[in-house]
Amino acid sequence: MWPPFALESLRAQVRQIEGRHRRATPSLPFGVGAVDSRLPGGALPLGALHEIAGGGNGAIDGAAAALFAAGIAARTSGKVLWCLTRLDLFAPALAQAGLNSDRVIYLEGGDEKTILACFEEGLRHGGLGAVVGEVARLPMTASRRLQLAAEGSGTIGIALRRWRRQTEASDFGQPTAATTRWRVSALPSTPLPVPGVGRARWLVELIRCRAGESADFELEACDATGHLRLPADLVHRSGQAEGGRYSASA
Amino acid sequence: MVLAADAAAHASGLRVGMPASKAQALVGGLVIQDANPTADAEALERLAFWMLQRFAPIVAADPPDGIVIDSTGADHLHGGEAATLAILVEKLASVGLRARATIADTWGAAHALARFDPRPAFVSEPGNAAQDVAPLSIAALRLASDMVRDLHVLGFDRVGDVLAQPRAPLALRFSPELGRRLDQAIGCLAEPIEPIRPEALIEVRRAFAEPIGVAQTVARGIGELAIQLCDTLERRGLGARRLDLICQRVDSRAQAVRVETGLPLCDVKRMTRLLCDKIETIDPGFGIEVITLAATVTEPLLPKQASSGLIDPPEPDVSGLIDLLANRVGERNLYRAAPVASDVPERTVRHIPALSPDTGAEWPGRWPRPSRLLPHPEAIDTVALLPDHPPASFTWRGVRRRVKRADGPERVFGEWWKRDPELAAVRDYFRLEDEAGERYWVYRAGDGEDPLTGSQRWFLHGIFG
Numbered sequence: 201m202w203p204p205f206a207l208e209s210l211r212a213q214v215r216q217i218e219g220r221h222r223r224a225t226p227s228l229p230f231g232v233g234a235v236d237s238r239l240p241g242g243a244l245p246l247g248a249l250h251e252i253a254g255g256g257n258g259a260i261d262g263a264a265a266a267l268f269a270a271g272i273a274a275r276t277s278g279k280v281l282w283c284l285t286r287l288d289l290f291a292p293a294l295a296q297a298g299l300n301s302d303r304v305i306y307l308e309g310g311d312e313k314t315i316l317a318c319f320e321e322g323l324r325h326g327g328l329g330a331v332v333g334e335v336a337r338l339p340m341t342a343s344r345r346l347q348l349a350a351e352g353s354g355t356i357g358i359a360l361r362r363w364r365r366q367t368e369a370s371d372f373g374q375p376t377a378a379t380t381r382w383r384v385s386a387l388p389s390t391p392l393p394v395p396g397v398g399r400a401r402w403l404v405e406l407i408r409c410r411a412g413e414s415a416d417f418e419l420e421a422c423d424a425t426g427h428l429r430l431p432a433d434l435v436h437r438s439g440q441a442e443g444g445r446y447s448a449s450a
Numbered sequence: 451m452v453l454a455a456d457a458a459a460h461a462s463g464l465r466v467g468m469p470a471s472k473a474q475a476l477v478g479g480l481v482i483q484d485a486n487p488t489a490d491a492e493a494l495e496r497l498a499f500w501m502l503q504r505f506a507p508i509v510a511a512d513p514p515d516g517i518v519i520d521s522t523g524a525d526h527l528h529g530g531e532a533a534t535l536a537i538l539v540e541k542l543a544s545v546g547l548r549a550r551a552t553i554a555d556t557w558g559a560a561h562a563l564a565r566f567d568p569r570p571a572f573v574s575e576p577g578n579a580a581q582d583v584a585p586l587s588i589a590a591l592r593l594a595s596d597m598v599r600d601l602h603v604l605g606f607d608r609v610g611d612v613l614a615q616p617r618a619p620l621a622l623r624f625s626p627e628l629g630r631r632l633d634q635a636i637g638c639l640a641e642p643i644e645p646i647r648p649e650a651l652i653e654v655r656r657a658f659a660e661p662i663g664v665a666q667t668v669a670r671g672i673g674e675l676a677i678q679l680c681d682t683l684e685r686r687g688l689g690a691r692r693l694d695l696i697c698q699r700v701d702s703r704a705q706a707v708r709v710e711t712g713l714p715l716c717d718v719k720r721m722t723r724l725l726c727d728k729i730e731t732i733d734p735g736f737g738i739e740v741i742t743l744a745a746t747v748t749e750p751l752l753p754k755q756a757s758s759g760l761i762d763p764p765e766p767d768v769s770g771l772i773d774l775l776a777n778r779v780g781e782r783n784l785y786r787a788a789p790v791a792s793d794v795p796e797r798t799v800r801h802i803p804a805l806s807p808d809t810g811a812e813w814p815g816r817w818p819r820p821s822r823l824l825p826h827p828e829a830i831d832t833v834a835l836l837p838d839h840p841p842a843s844f845t846w847r848g849v850r851r852r853v854k855r856a857d858g859p860e861r862v863f864g865e866w867w868k869r870d871p872e873l874a875a876v877r878d879y880f881r882l883e884d885e886a887g888e889r890y891w892v893y894r895a896g897d898g899e900d901p902l903t904g905s906q907r908w909f910l911h912g913i914f915g
Contacts, residue, residue, distance in 0.1 A: 257888060263822045267915035270821075279768055281775075290823035290912065291787035291799050292813040297821075301787050302808040305768075306801075307775060308783040318775050327766030386915070388887040389855065397857040397881050400889060400915060421915060424815065 226354060228275055232419065232428050235404070239380075240411040244272065247354040248379035249347040251338070251372075253361035255385030255403065259369035261288075262334070262362040264384045264402055267297050267422055269332050269358045274298030274426030276356060278329030281322040283307045283315045285334060286362075298426030303329070316342050319357065326353035334360045336368065343376035372407075381408040390420060390431060401431060453485050456548075490514065497547075498646050503747050505538060507694035507706040508645045516564070518557055520643055523731060524708040529780050535571045555579040557643065558635030562590035562609070580636040584610030591631045597624055609635070642702045652688070653744040654678040661700050661737020668697070668738065669726045675743040676721040689714020689751035695725055697732055698740040705732045710781065711773045712805040714749040720770045727774060772804050789813045793862045794877075795823060795911065817860055818881065820891045820912030827909035830892060834908070837898030840880040844892065846910050851884040861897070876903040881914065889914035 227243035229236050236242045244250065250272075254265040266289060273280045280303050282289070287308065295301055309315040312335055319333035323346060338359055350357040359378065363369045372383070383405040390398035400421035406414050420429040452459075452468045463476050474480050494511045501517060502509040505528075508520035521534060528534040531553050542549040552567065554560040554574040559582060563572055566586040574582045583590070586609050589598050601624070606612050612620065613632060621629050633639035647653065654675050662668060672695065683690060691714055695707040707728045715721060725743075732738075776784045785801035789811045792798050798813060813819070832841035840856035858880030864872025879893045891912035896904025 256886065261822050261913045263820065263913040264915035266821045278766060281771075288822045288825060290795075290820055292789075292819040293821040293915070295813055296815055296819060301789065301812065302810065304786060305772070305804045306785055306787065307779060309779055314779060318778065321774060321778075322771065325768065325771040327768045327771065384915075386887045386889060388885075389883055389889070395855070395857075397855045397883050397889065401887070402915075 225351075228272065228356065230428055232417075232430055234430055235406075235417055235419070235428070238406060238412060238415045239409065244356075245379060246276070246356045247351050249343060249350050249357040249359060249377065251343075251359045251361055251376060251378040251381040253369070253372050253381075253383050255383045255405070257366075258385055259361075259363055259366060259372075262360060264386050264400075264421070265360055265362070265382075266334075267293065268382065268384045268402070268404070269360050270294045270297040270299045271422035271426035271428065272356070272358060273330035273332060274303075274422075276329035278303075278327065280304050280329050281307060281318075281331045283309055283318050283322070283331070283333040285309055285312065285315060296424060297422040298424055312337060316346075319359075320345055320349050323349035323355050323357045324353055326355055328355050330356045330358060332358045332360055334362050336361065336363045337371065338376050338378075340374075340376060343378055347377040347379065378408075379410045380406065380412075383407055387418060404428075487514075495646060499648050501538075502646060502648075503692070504541070505534065507696055507708045507744075507746070508643055508704055510643045510645050512561070516561065518560070518643055520645075520704065520706060521553060523706040523728075526777075526780050527708065527710055529782055532571075532573050535573060539571045554582065556635060556637045557641045558592065558631065559583050559637070561592060562586050562635060566590040580613065583635050584608065584613060588612065591628075591635060593628065593631055597628065600624065601628075640701065640703060642704065645696070645704070651744055651746065652679070652682055652686070652690075652748060653742060654682065655740060655742045657740045658738070661739050663734040663737045665729050668729055668732065668734070668741070669722075671741050672725045672729075672743070673718075673722045675741060676718050676725065679743050679745060680716050680718045680721060683716045683745060683748065683751075686748075687751055688745070688748040689716040690721070690745035690747070691715070691749050692745070692747035693721065693725065694742075694744045694746050695728075696742045696744070697734070697738045698742070699734065699738055700736045703735065705734075705738075707731060708746075709773075709777045711769075712776065712803065713769050714751045715773070716751050720773070723770070724773055724777060727777065769805055776804070792865065794865065795819070795862075795879075797865075818914065820889075821915045822913040823891075824911055824913075827893070827911045830908050830910045832892075832908040834894075836906075838878070840882060841892065841908065844882070844890075844908065844910075846890075851882075851886075851888075851890075853882045854885050855883040857881040859894075862893075874900075874902045879911070 226246045227241055228246055229243035252265045252269050253259060254262045258264050274297060282304055291301055294304060307318055309318055315333050315335055319331055322328055322331040346357050361372060385403045387401040387403050389400050392398045402419055402421055404419050405416040408414060418431060420431050422428060451470060452464055452466055452473050455464045455466050464473050470482060491513055494513060498509050498511045498517050501519060506519045506521045506524040510518050512518045525531050525534050528537050535551050535553055539549055539551050550564050550570050552560045552563040552572045554563055555576060556579055559579040562583050563574060588601050588606055588609060591609060617629050630639060634641045656671055656675055691711055693709050697705040709724045784804045786804055787799045788802045788809050790798050790800050830844045830846045832844040834841035838859060840858055841853055843850060843852045859878035862877045862879060864875030866873040876897045877893045877895060879891060881889060882892055883889045890910055892908055892910050894906060894908050896906040
């Protein structure tokens with residue numbers, strides 16, 4: 201057998217086993233070339249589960265991670281279900297990241313079990329634009345269920361990982377069935393020529409990506425339409441812009 | 451004879467059972483109304499129906515002066531037993547009825563505690579019926595008045611005294627009635643509630659030849675009932691807002707499930723899905739004989755214009771999902787946020803029902819707002835130049851952070867037109883960024899000069915992304 205052909209047929213077999221060849225899944229590009237080029241297919245797949253956590257103190261407060269998730273949800277169409285256990289999410293900030301108050305339905309669950317069940321129910325329905333769930337623990341079984349529910353309906357699922365204590369954040373190293381895994385930490389804001397705080401910057405780490413490699417990016421936070429941006433001082437430096445450093449996969 | 455006396459009457463010395471002439475002698479100008487027991491009973495039935503619509507699927511009038519509710523299966527809609535009870539008492543108070551309410555394991559215990567316990571709204575812990583009832587007076591046991599008198603003569607004052615005695619001599623002396631009432635109160639003897647079924651209630655019923663117990667069979671039964679109910683509703687042009695499923699068990703206990711919908715519902719598939727989601731809360735015991743499905747609250751179902759889809763695809767309908775989730779976590783825990791015209795950050799958000807029409811209103815977007823707002827501002831220690839400089843460093847939760855960049859102040863004035871104590875209150879908000887790049891929202895209570903405007907202490911209120 202001709203070697204290239206053998207390779208091609210092997211790829212076809214693998215695709216068949218994975219069961220993902222049936223339709224080209226719709227996806228959501230970030231609109232930032234440096235990020236999109238790192239993702240398989242050039243965009244974030246919609247019918248999938250994505251994990252987002254904060255780095256450093258963000259593992260507890262999840263402030264930047266929530267905005268990152270809000271930015272993704274804002275660029276989908278339809279209502280967004282946001283499941284929470286702790287009541288400190290401030291709706292005006294989501295509106296400033298492009299997620300209008302009319303689009304977000306909040307769900308307060310007493311415990312993580314309820315959150316996961318409602319999260320899955322939201323994903324299965326298929327009429328929502330995105331479902332965000334703030335959870336601390338995400339066991340393999342639960343994440344697998346969520347991933348399958350998202351694949352079935354084409355709704356994007358975002359698990360916002362948030363822990364009570366810094367020590368519990370090591371749970372983020374455990375494997376889950378999520379398609380991508382992101383860590384968002386705050387960086388000093390864009391310098392201004394006058395005293396003041398400029399546009400927020402994040403270190404966005406793509407820790408794990410199915411069928412892709414990990415990477416990290418320095419980006420400016422979501423604008424009023426949920427779009428990220430490459431910082432102006434980095435755009436002209438080709439080495440950074442082409443994809444940044446590689447980091448060890450967690 | 452005086453038949454009823456409220457607190458005011460008690461204060462002027464009137465008692466139930468007193469001759470009317472004596473009452474007139476005690477209180478000058480007393481207006482006497484003839485008692486009308488039938489009208490009273492009818493009013494009680496009406497009140498019971500009102501509670502059936504609002505609180506629980508199994509409600510019955512408990513004449514002369516009570517209503518008994520089996521709240522199992524409906525508490526989640528109001529956020530728990532205590533919350534249900536508080537809402538019930540509050541709603542009754544708002545229409546001028548002073549009510550005493552108790553939730554307990556058994557009808558007997560609840561009856562006794564509601565009438566003889568000093569607390570106006572009391573939730574007895576599960577399994578505590580005997581303990582809670584023991585200190586109450588014998589009269590709490592729903593016994594004939596001469597039996598109560600005889601028991602008093604023998605030296606029994608409290609329910610606990612009788613409970614501690616051997617039963618046989620008591621039954622011999624007082625008839626088995628005493629033992630029966632005792633057992634009903636402490637839960638040794640079942641006492642089914644015969645729920646009221648008003649004429650107007652839309653209800654379908656299915657009896658099974660053999661008692662059923664398996665979840666799948668129950669689900670099939672529910673499916674058949676939903677078809678019948680939707681058929682009835684459709685003929686009348688109604689949609690259900692509240693559905694009650696009552697499973698009558700072989701041991702004549704009833705298991706009830708109540709679900710609510712956000713919009714009038716007349717769709718077999720969604721109705722079945724909503725009810726089947728609750729099957730796990732039904733305890734079939736030795737088997738279920740009869741299932742009843744009632745639409746307790748209905749609303750006219752208005753036909754809706756479907757969009758033609760020529761210009762843009764129709765917005766997907768999420769009301770089914772909302773109903774399902776609301777029945778799982780409670781309606782209060784599923785909401786949308788809407789802006790409130792206020793400058794004080796914690797007052798700028800109000801909750802509206804998830805299915806309310808779009809408001810289109812937004813918060814003013816000029817000033818950045820933190821994505822996490824602490825439920826209570828936390829006091830921090832700062833080093834700051836007064837009156838209007840941002841802090842140079844601050845200590846929050848034991849960690850000192852040096853401020854690299856800062857923005858502010860954004861001055862927020864107290865809402866003196868709504869709240870008197872806020873006449874002079876001022877908060878100065880600053881956006882701070884520490885060396886690691888983490889951004890915080892802190893404020894100083896006061897304008898930095900005038901002690902009338904606040905305590906001049908610093909608080910951390912939010913965390914930016």
